[in-house]
Amino acid sequence: MRKIFLSLLFIGLAATSCGKKNTETITEEVVVEGVSTPVTQELSYSIEWTAFKTPQKVGVKGTFDQVSLTGLNTDATSLVDELKGAQFVIVTSSANTGDPARDNTLAMNFFSKMVGNINGFFGDFKDGKVTVHLTANGITTEKEFTYEATENEVKLNGSVDIIEDFKANDAFNALHQACGALHEGKTWTDVSIAVDIKK
DSSP: OOOOOOSOOTHHHHTTOOOOEEEEEEEEEEEETTEEEEEEEEEEEEEEEEEEETTTTEEEEEEESOEEEEOOOTTOSSHHHHHTTOEEEEOGGGEEOSOHHHHHHHHHHTGGGSOSOEEEEEEEEETTEEEEEEEETTEEEEEEEEEEEOSSEEEEEEEEEHHHHHOOHHHHHHHHHHHTTTTTTOBOSEEEEEEEEEO
């Protein structure tokens, strides 16, 4: 019923180097006078990551243009219940910072040094927190995100660490070396992630 898709997240890290929205069509069944009629709805979602550079920890924001979500619970009565257990895939080569030169640097010096794309799934949404199971660089970890939910929207926030969570030392070192001067000698390993999912 909805497609989205979070954790997230890891790719944002790379952006330190140097908002885009996805929409998907969802089909629901509405019964009118005993006749089942398909009704089209649209779900929109966006993932924004913020990586950091320089000793002053200046943020560099970016998004992923290619994200997919499957395994939604179409029988759920709320958006968060629909997302429980849903699986997502983030195509790392679709990282977008709005700066083609920076995007190329990330692709050549960060993502090319990592294994595969980013994927994972959502755990239970409860009391404003949800565990996101993330796999990046061939390593799987669990990260706790906070969330705020209304009837038609869920906003998630969390962070990952490129080295501590995904052992991506080679990718981080290559990026830092390529951007050392621009980063004034400091590239941070943590990346903040914000996800917005709407009906």
